[in-house]
Amino acid sequence: MSGRFIGIGVGPGDPELVTVKAVKAIKNLDVIVCPEARDGKGSFAFDIAKGYIPENVKILTLAFPMVHNRDVMEAAWKKNAKIIEKEVKAGQNVGFLTLGDPTVYSTYMYILPYLDTNIPVETIPGVTSFCTVAASQNLPLVLWEESFGVVPLKKGGAAVEKALDVYDNVVIMKPSHDARVLAEILESRSLADKFVLISKCSTDEQQVSTDIKTLKEGSVPYLSTLVVKRKGLK
Amino acid sequence: MSGRFIGIGVGPGDPELVTVKAVKAIKNLDVIVCPEARDGKGSFAFDIAKGYIPENVKILTLAFPMVHNRDVMEAAWKKNAKIIEKEVKAGQNVGFLTLGDPTVYSTYMYILPYLDTNIPVETIPGVTSFCTVAASQNLPLVLWEESFGVVPLKKGGAAVEKALDVYDNVVIMKPSHDARVLAEILESRSLADKFVLISKCSTDEQQVSTDIKTLKEGSVPYLSTLVVKRKGLK
Numbered sequence: 511m512s513g514r515f516i517g518i519g520v521g522p523g524d525p526e527l528v529t530v531k532a533v534k535a536i537k538n539l540d541v542i543v544c545p546e547a548r549d550g551k552g553s554f555a556f557d558i559a560k561g562y563i564p565e566n567v568k569i570l571t572l573a574f575p576m577v578h579n580r581d582v583m584e585a586a587w588k589k590n591a592k593i594i595e596k597e598v599k600a601g602q603n604v605g606f607l608t609l610g611d612p613t614v615y616s617t618y619m620y621i622l623p624y625l626d627t628n629i630p631v632e633t634i635p636g637v638t639s640f641c642t643v644a645a646s647q648n649l650p651l652v653l654w655e656e657s658f659g660v661v662p663l664k665k666g667g668a669a670v671e672k673a674l675d676v677y678d679n680v681v682i683m684k685p686s687h688d689a690r691v692l693a694e695i696l697e698s699r700s701l702a703d704k705f706v707l708i709s710k711c712s713t714d715e716q717q718v719s720t721d722i723k724t725l726k727e728g729s730v731p732y733l734s735t736l737v738v739k740r741k742g743l744k
Numbered sequence: 745m746s747g748r749f750i751g752i753g754v755g756p757g758d759p760e761l762v763t764v765k766a767v768k769a770i771k772n773l774d775v776i777v778c779p780e781a782r783d784g785k786g787s788f789a790f791d792i793a794k795g796y797i798p799e800n801v802k803i804l805t806l807a808f809p810m811v812h813n814r815d816v817m818e819a820a821w822k823k824n825a826k827i828i829e830k831e832v833k834a835g836q837n838v839g840f841l842t843l844g845d846p847t848v849y850s851t852y853m854y855i856l857p858y859l860d861t862n863i864p865v866e867t868i869p870g871v872t873s874f875c876t877v878a879a880s881q882n883l884p885l886v887l888w889e890e891s892f893g894v895v896p897l898k899k900g901g902a903a904v905e906k907a908l909d910v911y912d913n914v915v916i917m918k919p920s921h922d923a924r925v926l927a928e929i930l931e932s933r934s935l936a937d938k939f940v941l942i943s944k945c946s947t948d949e950q951q952v953s954t955d956i957k958t959l960k961e962g963s964v965p966y967l968s969t970l971v972v973k974r975k976g977l978k
Contacts, residue, residue, distance in 0.1 A: 531760035613878035633879035644847035
């Protein structure tokens with residue numbers, strides 16, 4: 511009998527912010543894919559889930575190069591999909607743990623188009639970092655008839671500027687990419703006191719800053735999320 | 745000793761999509777606030793959490809009128825905050841269950857500004873409906889350097905149009921508000937085959953449609969979420 515391939519959101523960092531469904535699925539895994547990239551993202555997801563992972567699980571370390579050459583990345587997705595397929599067809603339940611939610615910026619999603627369509631696939635949603643950041647401050651991300659946008663910070667910040675033009679509430683993912691440019695954007699729009707930056711939200715290492723200096727000094731950790739509220743934080 | 749006031753996200757509908765943290769918090773509640781509004785939203789959150797709620801919990805039914813007069817609503821928030829405050833000060837753990845995540849369009853957030861600042865408040869994030877909708881289709885909500893926006897559908901759909909101008913991926917909340925107008929917007933932008941509409945996602949009553957007719961007929965249930973992917977669903 512065939513196993514299944516399951517994308518599992520493990521939430522933002524606190525092992526208790528994993529869902530009951532994800533815990534059950536993890537306890538039932540035979541194989542866990544451990545994506546290897548420069549950023550070590552995969553291993554943090556593994557750390558979060560550690561307490562739920564069966565002892566005799568097989569770890570399948572797969573390389574997912576994060577490069578600007580799409581062909582190189584596609585070749586890796588294709589190759590990794592075949593490896594996963596082989597395990598599932600041999601009856602194994604193969605899990606891919608993703609930080610936060612699997613539908614929001616996860617490597618897991620790149621594999622799916624390359625899998626044999628006969629492979630049973632399930633995606634278990636998780637708690638996102640941006641909801642956790644807002645919750646940690648008892649702050650609404652969005653109220654009433656407001657809208658919000660989620661954008662990754664790219665060098666130069668054009669996408670961030672566009673989002674700030676349109677929305678009252680903007681979540682900026684990966685603010686570490688170019689924190690100084692982000693500081694300039696926020697200052698130029700009189701938003702220097704209307705954001706909260708949180709790193710490793712919901713973990714023991716959580717750091718919170720509402721000080722523009724943190725961005726200016728460019729010392730923002732990798733696993734950070736920034737929420738801008740144009741109407742202010744209160 | 746004082747109790748606490750806890751906003752608890754119970755996720756989109758499947759009781760297994762509640763987090764371990766939320767389950768623990770619910771099991772520890774003395775009082776549960778049951779918001780009463782025309783839409784019955786509060787009772788669905790209660791249904792999701794039912795299996796985790798202690799037997800002898802006190803149900804505090806509070807009216808939250810959803811009207812266009814802000815003064816009427818504010819008076820209710822203030823009045824309800826005082827009732828909650830009294831329970832917490834008497835040592836009770838008071839929980840406010842919210843569908844999905846408490847930071848995304850929840851009534852819970854309206855109460856917080858009116859609570860005595862000495863009241864301990866905690867917000868436990870939850871899985872959003874929009875992540876669940878995307879996950880149920882094994883579909884990425886957002887990839888790579890893409891952005892996404894979340895907008896509630898208002899009569900006329902101007903906010904939706906603005907979001908579709910800017911983003912590749914747009915989540916439209918409450919598409920039941922004016923499904924026919926939404927159908928027109930999607931058709932005029934050649935997006936009639938690039939959306940998925942899901943009602944009561946992750947429950948036994950889940951309905952999925954990718955057919956523009958469902959919107960045109962205007963028979964979209966209240967608890968629905970629509971995801972538009974400009975690049976298509978595959």
